[in-house]
Amino acid sequence: MNDIKWIVAPWRAVWLILSVILALCAGTARAQxxxxxxxxxxxxxxxxxxHTLQVDFTLARAVYLYRERLEAxxxxxxxxxxxxxKWTLPPGQSKHxxxxxxxxxxxxxxxxxxxxxxxxxxxELPLTIxxxxxxxxxxCYPPQKKQLRLKLDDHGQILSVTGAAAALAPVSSNGADKPAQTAGDDGGISRALASGQWWTVVPVFLLAGILLSLTPCVLPMVPILSSIIVGQKEHVSRGRGFALALSYSQGMALVYTALGVAAGLLGQGLAAYLQHPWVVLGFAVLMVLLALSMFGLYELQLPPAVQSWLGAGSSRLPGGKFISVFAMGVVSALVVSPCVSAPLAGALLYISQTHDVVLGGTALYAMAWxxxxxxxxxxxxAGSLLPRTGPWMKAVKALFGVLMLGMAVWVARPAWPYLQSLVGAAPAVSAHRSVLPFERVRTVAELDAALAxxxxxxxxVMLDFYADWCTACLEMEHETFAVVGFQKPQDFLRSLEKAGL
Structure with a gap:
């Protein structure tokens, strides 16, 4: 068992590499x-x-529509x-x-x-959606509108509606019809996953599975499972050993394929839950716990009762038989899954965004392989490829703990604004309004007079252009104007707010 512990150490850093790759999977939409x-x-x-019209919306992948922003x-x-x-709409998905x-x-x-x-x-009347x-x-896109012509008879019944095939027109011309580029658009892995093509997505998940196989939870099981699979027989041919190992791998693949299909069926609903601030913070806490275990403060493992139950179930399976080895693969997938939950969640998040059941099952099947x-x-x-041990692995273990602490901070970044709102960010916004008041102007004449x-x-002069639908304006109010350092120029700034846009 001591040898097995030494085997674990050099591969802990692989977990970090895998987490980065699968984080790119989960953030593909941000990089495209x-x-x-x-x-x-x-x-x-x-x-x-x-007296009824039906409006059908088809949304692209990784975009969503606000229910309360629908107007007719x-x-x-x-x-x-x-x-x-009046609209009649189905219930939407709750999103913070x-x-x-x-x-x-x-x-x-x-x-x-x-x-x-x-x-x-x-x-005949103009209709605007x-x-x-x-x-x-x-x-966030500006409000979009579709202009139609509605024709009604003398009894108020609809005769026709025209213009439904016209191109969508933005409320204001601001260049929104041009694709916006992001700084991270040159990432090769992100582009491969963003394409959604099988010949690019499946190999990436296969590589992720290979890296997962070198994590501290999976690699130490190799020599143990090797002895169990052959049923303690002294001599087993390489062909039979490979066939038994293949049966074991298919049992594990069954579990992960089921997870991939479930993620494809759940679709964006799963992604919405995984993007909630508390879920993000949960993953960050998990990173911290794993980092502390890298420093040797404790050992993360399943509860003893669960370990005993799973161990008793697997011990009752006779070794050396294909069906029992297949069942052991299913059990081992359940044992290993909690240890690789964070990267596995990233993979499932990406699959849920594709909304493709077949691709989801195939990708997770490749990862299991x-x-x-x-x-x-x-x-x-015959075991000759197992890595050798060495005392230098302790330094690698400590370094990996530091890197995982850094990853915890990076993972939690999207949740910082949410935490700030819980500890009093709203009073800070109110404070900046009292220190740095905006004078509202409603006409061009008022603006010219204020500028003069x-x-x-x-x-x-600083102008604050605002509209209730403008998400960028709200971000400025909650994040930029709330910064304490922003309040210092109030002695020489005259702030104006142009409303009614």
């Missing part, structure tokens, strides 16, 4: 080119009743205010939005809603 709004959100309108209005003309139509600092309902994938047209309308959404990577590779090699090499007054006083 943002789609223009007409590709991110596709909408079509059709008549399904004398009719311009009645003659100076009358627009008439807001740090920008709006509240839980909102959002839609992923395909969603349909019905719009009721009152029977008091007559003739307005909606807004964001990309999972953090870019990679995890089984050492056992297959041992079956062919500031020029006469020799003071610079």
């Amino acid at each position: 080119t943002f789609l223009p709004p007409e590709q991110a959100f596709q909408a079509s309108v059709s008549q399904i009743g004398p 209005r009719v311009d009645a003309g003659s100076g009358a205010p627009p008439l807001w139509l 939005d740090p920008t709006f600092d509240k839980v909102l309902e959002v839609y992923h994938g395909d969603v349909s809603g019905q719009v009721t047209v009152p029977d008091t309308l007559r003739g 307005v909606y807004q959404g964001c990309a999972d990577a953090g870019l 990679g995890m089984s590779l050492p056992l297959l090699l041992v079956g062919l090499s 007054q500031a020029k006469a006083q020799g003071k610079p």
